[in-house]
Amino acid sequence: MDYKEYLSYFNEKANANDQVKMHFARISIAPDTLLREMYVTDYVLANDQKMQSRLNELKEERIIALPKFFMGLSRYSDWGKNFFWEQQKRYIHSIDGSYETRNNVMRSDSKFMEYAHPEKTELLQEYFVPIHEFPSYIEGLRRILEYEEDFNLLNITVRYMKKNDHATLSFSKTDMFALVFLINQGTSDKDIKRTKNVINEMLNLTLKHGGSYYLPYYSFPTKNQFEQAYPGSREFFQQKHKYDPNERFVNLFYEEYGR
Numbered sequence: 001m002d003y004k005e006y007l008s009y010f011n012e013k014a015n016a017n018d019q020v021k022m023h024f025a026r027i028s029i030a031p032d033t034l035l036r037e038m039y040v041t042d043y044v045l046a047n048d049q050k051m052q053s054r055l056n057e058l059k060e061e062r063i064i065a066l067p068k069f070f071m072g073l074s075r076y077s078d079w080g081k082n083f084f085w086e087q088q089k090r091y092i093h094s095i096d097g098s099y100e101t102r103n104n105v106m107r108s109d110s111k112f113m114e115y116a117h118p119e120k121t122e123l124l125q126e127y128f129v130p131i132h133e134f135p136s137y138i139e140g141l142r143r144i145l146e147y148e149e150d151f152n153l154l155n156i157t158v159r160y161m162k163k164n165d166h167a168t169l170s171f172s173k174t175d176m177f178a179l180v181f182l183i184n185q186g187t188s189d190k191d192i193k194r195t196k197n198v199i200n201e202m203l204n205l206t207l208k209h210g211g212s213y214y215l216p217y218y219s220f221p222t223k224n225q226f227e228q229a230y231p232g233s234r235e236f237f238q239q240k241h242k243y244d245p246n247e248r249f250v251n252l253f254y255e256e257y258g259r
Contacts, residue, residue: 126214
């Protein structure tokens with residue numbers, strides 16, 4: 001579907017359907033369809049639950065070489081990204097109507113993504129955007145990515161995060177779409193700085209749309225960006241100082257944002 005259709009599809013076909021027990025989407029990072037095409041996967045409760053006994057075995061990853069080859073093409077050329085996106089769409093059509101247990105759905109294939117390179121690495125980013133902001137957020141994101149030609153983005157997965165504001169550092173202050181980015185980058189200081197600059201642009205866009213980001217990943221965000229995304233941070237660190245005045249418990253996150 002076109003990205004402009006996704007919000008209404010989600011509200012009418014996925015979120016409003018009690019039989020849909022899991023939902024995610026992917027949006028194209030291929031140059032020919034950049035952030036315009038999407039496909040969705042809905043896992044719907046099967047009518048015949050007795051089938052579960054025949055499907056209970058945990059699956060093993062059997063087909064690794066082919067998707068690993070496609071992923072490799074995607075890392076190194078625009079043609080590879082276009083080709084890999086078309087193969088993903090074909091694969092999703094091929095499994096439509098098949099049965100799978102919840103355990104196997106959660107145990108998705110990952111070996112084909114393993115990557116070792118002497119001068120490059122891959123990192124994740126995750127941004128949370130209020131669901132009604134999705135179309136305009138994607139348009140802003142496309143403008144950034146079209147300008148940053150050297151930014152090697154490999155995948156964006158879209159998931160739904162229900163509102164949960166119980167935690168002091170809550171990232172889903174309303175119903176959100178979570179966008180998970182897989183990025184290939186060099187390990188030199190110059191490459192890291194370039195990636196940081198693009199990520200800070202994407203963070204500013206996310207904050208502009210009332211969003212937030214996933215804390216445990218690489219500490220690219222500035223302290224101002226952190227405090228804007230997490231307005232409860234002041235209270236959080238006050239409690240930290242209250243219960244740990246001697247700073248017995250510290251980590252890199254605390255070193256960067258808490259002191």
